[in-house]
Amino acid sequence: MTSIVFRRVLSTIPVMGVVALFVFSLLYIAPGDPAAVIAGDQASPEDVERIRQGLGLDRPYLVRFFEWLLQILRGDLGVSIFTNLPVTTMIAQRVEPTLSLMIVTLIIAVGVAVPMGVVAAWKADTWIDRSAMGFAVFGFSTPVFVVGYLIAYLFALKLGWFPVQGYVPIARGVGPWLHSLILPSVTLALVYIALIARITRAAMLDVLSQDYIRTAKAKGVGQRQILFVHGLKNAAVPIVTVIGIGVALLIGGAVVTESVFAIPGLGRLIVDAILRRDYPVIQGVVLLFSFVYVLVNLGVDLVYTFVDPRIRY
Amino acid sequence: MAEAARLAPPPGLAIAGDLPDVIPARKPLKGFLGFVRRRPAVAFGGGLLIAMVFVAVFAPFLGTVDPGVLATSKRLRPPSAEAWFGTDMLGRDLYSRVLYGARVSLIVGFSVAALASLIGLAIGLVSGMVRWVDGIVMRLIDGLMSIPPILLAVALMALTRGSLQNVVIAITVAEIPRVARLVRGVVLSLREQPYVDAAVAAGTPTPMIVIRHILPNTIAPMTVQATYICASAMIVEAILSFIGAGVPPITPSWGNIMAEGRALWQVKPTIVFFPAIFLSLTVLAVNLLGDGLRDALDPRMAKSL
Amino acid sequence: MALLEVDRLQTHFRTPDGVNRAVDGVSFSIEKGETLAVVGESGCGKSVTAMSIMRLIAEPPGKSAGEIRFEGRDLLKLSEKEMKKIRGDDISMIFQEPMTSLNPVLKVGRQIGESLRLHQGLDRGQAEDKAVEMLQLVGIPEPKRRAGEYPHQLSGGMRQRVMIAMALACSPKLLIADEPTTALDVTIQAQILDLMRDLKDRVGAAILIITHDLGVVAEVADRVVVMYAGRKVEEAPVRDLFAKPRHPYTRGLLGAVPKLGSSLEGKTEKLAEIPGIVPSLKTKIEGCVFAGRCPEAEDVCREFAPALEEKAPRHVAACHFSPREQEAAA
Numbered sequence: 001m002t003s004i005v006f007r008r009v010l011s012t013i014p015v016m017g018v019v020a021l022f023v024f025s026l027l028y029i030a031p032g033d034p035a036a037v038i039a040g041d042q043a044s045p046e047d048v049e050r051i052r053q054g055l056g057l058d059r060p061y062l063v064r065f066f067e068w069l070l071q072i073l074r075g076d077l078g079v080s081i082f083t084n085l086p087v088t089t090m091i092a093q094r095v096e097p098t099l100s101l102m103i104v105t106l107i108i109a110v111g112v113a114v115p116m117g118v119v120a121a122w123k124a125d126t127w128i129d130r131s132a133m134g135f136a137v138f139g140f141s142t143p144v145f146v147v148g149y150l151i152a153y154l155f156a157l158k159l160g161w162f163p164v165q166g167y168v169p170i171a172r173g174v175g176p177w178l179h180s181l182i183l184p185s186v187t188l189a190l191v192y193i194a195l196i197a198r199i200t201r202a203a204m205l206d207v208l209s210q211d212y213i214r215t216a217k218a219k220g221v222g223q224r225q226i227l228f229v230h231g232l233k234n235a236a237v238p239i240v241t242v243i244g245i246g247v248a249l250l251i252g253g254a255v256v257t258e259s260v261f262a263i264p265g266l267g268r269l270i271v272d273a274i275l276r277r278d279y280p281v282i283q284g285v286v287l288l289f290s291f292v293y294v295l296v297n298l299g300v301d302l303v304y305t306f307v308d309p310r311i312r313y
Numbered sequence: 314m315a316e317a318a319r320l321a322p323p324p325g326l327a328i329a330g331d332l333p334d335v336i337p338a339r340k341p342l343k344g345f346l347g348f349v350r351r352r353p354a355v356a357f358g359g360g361l362l363i364a365m366v367f368v369a370v371f372a373p374f375l376g377t378v379d380p381g382v383l384a385t386s387k388r389l390r391p392p393s394a395e396a397w398f399g400t401d402m403l404g405r406d407l408y409s410r411v412l413y414g415a416r417v418s419l420i421v422g423f424s425v426a427a428l429a430s431l432i433g434l435a436i437g438l439v440s441g442m443v444r445w446v447d448g449i450v451m452r453l454i455d456g457l458m459s460i461p462p463i464l465l466a467v468a469l470m471a472l473t474r475g476s477l478q479n480v481v482i483a484i485t486v487a488e489i490p491r492v493a494r495l496v497r498g499v500v501l502s503l504r505e506q507p508y509v510d511a512a513v514a515a516g517t518p519t520p521m522i523v524i525r526h527i528l529p530n531t532i533a534p535m536t537v538q539a540t541y542i543c544a545s546a547m548i549v550e551a552i553l554s555f556i557g558a559g560v561p562p563i564t565p566s567w568g569n570i571m572a573e574g575r576a577l578w579q580v581k582p583t584i585v586f587f588p589a590i591f592l593s594l595t596v597l598a599v600n601l602l603g604d605g606l607r608d609a610l611d612p613r614m615a616k617s618l
Numbered sequence: 619m620a621l622l623e624v625d626r627l628q629t630h631f632r633t634p635d636g637v638n639r640a641v642d643g644v645s646f647s648i649e650k651g652e653t654l655a656v657v658g659e660s661g662c663g664k665s666v667t668a669m670s671i672m673r674l675i676a677e678p679p680g681k682s683a684g685e686i687r688f689e690g691r692d693l694l695k696l697s698e699k700e701m702k703k704i705r706g707d708d709i710s711m712i713f714q715e716p717m718t719s720l721n722p723v724l725k726v727g728r729q730i731g732e733s734l735r736l737h738q739g740l741d742r743g744q745a746e747d748k749a750v751e752m753l754q755l756v757g758i759p760e761p762k763r764r765a766g767e768y769p770h771q772l773s774g775g776m777r778q779r780v781m782i783a784m785a786l787a788c789s790p791k792l793l794i795a796d797e798p799t800t801a802l803d804v805t806i807q808a809q810i811l812d813l814m815r816d817l818k819d820r821v822g823a824a825i826l827i828i829t830h831d832l833g834v835v836a837e838v839a840d841r842v843v844v845m846y847a848g849r850k851v852e853e854a855p856v857r858d859l860f861a862k863p864r865h866p867y868t869r870g871l872l873g874a875v876p877k878l879g880s881s882l883e884g885k886t887e888k889l890a891e892i893p894g895i896v897p898s899l900k901t902k903i904e905g906c907v908f909a910g911r912c913p914e915a916e917d918v919c920r921e922f923a924p925a926l927e928e929k930a931p932r933h934v935a936a937c938h939f940s941p942r943e944q945e946a947a948a
Contacts, residue, residue: 125678210718211713211715211718211719212718212719212720212721212722214674214713214719215711215713215719215720215721215781215784216721216732217672217674217705218672218674218705218706218710218711218713219705219706219710219732219733219736219784220702220703220704220705220706220707220733220736220737221702221706221732221736222702229724230721230724233723233724234721234722234723307723308722308723309722309723309768309770310722310723310768310770
């Protein structure tokens with residue numbers, strides 16, 4: 001089993017390689033002159049030339065790629081065009097709020113979505129199931145920022161229960177920290193809940209129709225045990241998978257949610273970088289998020305082996 | 314026969330008594346109304362989408378004015394009989410802007426769905442049929458799928474000038490891997506089928522096998538996937554506009570209207586509210602249609618999606 | 619009083635194209651310690667009958683009516699909570715597919731112990747010990763090691779033994795076995811039947827065995843109920859049925875008459891071919907349900923459904939053309 005884990009870990013290297021290649025190559029395959037785009041409409045030809053050299057666009061593609069790759073492997077993501085600060089420093093300053101937001105969201109989403117999906121499957125085709133799945137379709141159909149404004153309008157502006165915007169670092173106490181994170185997390189959680197609940201329901205419906213569930217019922221096992229002991233454990237693989245895949249939604253959503261709630265995280269960083277066309281920063285954040293995403297899904301694969309004895313290689 | 318049953322039975326015959334109905338019989342639902350009753354979600358989604366397409370096509374004839382006309386004297390008006398949804402900070406008529414905005418969303422949604430499906434189909438077919446291509450393509454796709462789609466689109470948009478065409482390209486690139494992977498999966502599972510084996514053994518040329526046996530089987534899952542891509546593309550378009558990486562700000566798109574309303578959302582929530590409602594309803598319509606298609610075309614996919 | 623009395627049981631299902639009358643007015647009873655076989659082609663309602671007795675029919679889309687009296691209590695009237703106490707304790711069940719009927723992610727020892735913990739209040743350790751004991755009883759070598767394994771690590775025959783251990787753990791009064799040997803190799807089939815017979819005597823349980831395999835019927839049953847299209851068409855002690863079937867359908871089934879004891883020699887007789895197909899249960903059938911396939915059917919059969927009549931002592935059948943014994947003798 002250790003060799004399988006080892007091989008699985010190794011297999012992430014080419015994946016990250018492709019991510020790096022792609023993020024790097026965008027500079028070359030983007031239509032038009034990226035240096036000119038980045039420099040902006042008011043830039044002088046000298047500015048454009050300076051940016052072209054800064055990005056290494058004047059040198060051969062492959063040479064530049066391997067230079068850049070070595071640089072990244074040393075932990076250097078380059079320097080921001082706008083602030084002239086190292087990208088790693090800028091990222092480091094912004095990690096905490098984003099990480100907090102994602103973890104709280106993950107907990108809320110899994111905590112709500114899994115029971116919701118299980119109950120929807122149990123009560124399949126009743127009004128409970130229909131409202132849960134209606135809620136899920138609604139979650140898929142509403143952009144994150146719309147949800148954010150709606151929730152902020154209701155619970156912050158009208159009811160005043162939570163701050164409208166802003167983030168309180170965890171160093172200033174867990175209570176205030178959590179208080180500042182509730183609305184953004186619920187906002188971000190909605191689409192994630194929709195996704196997980198749907199997959200949970202589908203997986204549970206599949207499991208509940210299996211012969212071994214009938215066997216358990218014939219033994220006199222109660223409904224709750226059927227659902228959560230016999231059912232959920234068998235449905236765990238697709239559920240865990242979608243939690244992992246859904247992290248992509250979470251990352252995309254965080255970019256928007258941080259803008260809505262003025263949270264100084266990585267999402268804000270990348271949005272600001274887009275407005276300033278600060279490509280090294282965009283590159284760095286995209287790389288980092290992709291790396292996290294790959295790691296999460298590596299973790300998911302390893303979790304399989306704990307939930308399903310048949311996958312224990 | 315029913316006539317005969319009413320006759321008296323021959324004497325000496327033991328006749329079984331009639332059994333009651335445990336479940337009352339229900340008339341099967343037929344016709345258009347029957348369809349609405351059986352699949353209210355699909356009917357609702359379909360109706361709504363048709364309405365939105367109508368709005369987009371006939372926007373100039375629905376009591377709108379030029380959505381780009383500025384009227385600085387009429388800034389930030391609340392909804393009224395004159396301006397049904399009110400005006401924005403530049404005095405433009407919000408009702409007209411929102412109606413014209415349907416065009417951008419629907420064009421982005423439909424074009425991305427079509428382009429991503431076609432390109433993804435081509436990549437998936439080649440990858441599923443040609444082994445050496447598969448190795449390379451799947452590596453690339455694994456890598457691409459490791460970049461969260463919105464970030465991928467954002468990175469692409471950061472390097473190009475905002476235009477409708479570039480937005481469509483950026484979102485399409487982000488969606489292609491999903492389709493390619495789906496098609497490849499279908500192709501690989503079909504290649505295991507005995508009838509495909511037989512065709513190969515009989516020396517049928519590969520393109521023939523693809524056209525006859527493989528392509529028809531990819532249509533159902535692809536159609537379902539395409540509707541979901543259409544829905545997701547409309548949302549991504551709005552998000553791109555919202556964070557300033559979308560279509561040019563002068564274009565009246567729902568994302569742009571909301572982006573402009575951002576600064577004032579605490580005092581004038583209607584500017585964000587109206588385009589948000591339209592966008593959500595449109596995406597909802599497409600999603601409901603997608604769910605309906607999935608249930609009708611490919612019940613197995615209900616499990617994987 | 620009989621242990622179980624099924625009285626005019628009807629179980630219907632709502633389907634998109636009409637109501638499926640899967641079981642329509644079936645009555646039979648089982649005495650203590652008796653083995654009753656229910657036979658018929660697939661789709662004749664025998665499994666639905668078993669599931670109805672266990673109250674495992676999902677409602678909706680299904681619904682049962684009539685009475686199912688177990689030790690005098692109508693199971694259809696019990697609350698779900700009371701029914702839960704009966705399932706796995708007083709009445710337990712073995713299923714057709716040992717491959718899929720065990721939970722793949724739980725160890726077999728735990729699955730056997732589960733009913734003991736539920737019904738006899740044993741704690742985890744006691745249940746585990748008893749589970750090992752049960753595995754030994756059903757003839758699984760190295761029971762202690764096997765109890766700690768997952769179903770996918772066991773062979774098909776062993777899994778069916780586990781199912782039997784699970785069903786008998788709480789010494790039920792009635793064991794319902796739904797095609798218990800169908801999915802197994804012929805040699806294993808004989809072993810499993812032997813095991814069931816042996817354990818039945820030890821535990822003193824009555825058995826309701828559902829099968830389409832007449833070899834199995836001849837092997838284990840005391841009495842037989844023949845079902846067709848959701849109804850009982852004939853019922854008789856096993857010897858009488860094989861010696862003198864009264865219903866044309868039963869005669870069709872017995873087309874190749876199996877010799878008693880044949881399955882011990884590793885041979886099993888499958889049902890003989892009967893021309894035609896089972897009628898759709900989604901429309902009410904006028905006349906005799908078997909008329910469409912019956913070689914002896916006449917107009918009267920297509921118009922008037924025959925009632926079940928005692929054609930000979932303890933031998934009932936529903937056929938207009940099967941004479942009553944007394945009359946025939948007279």
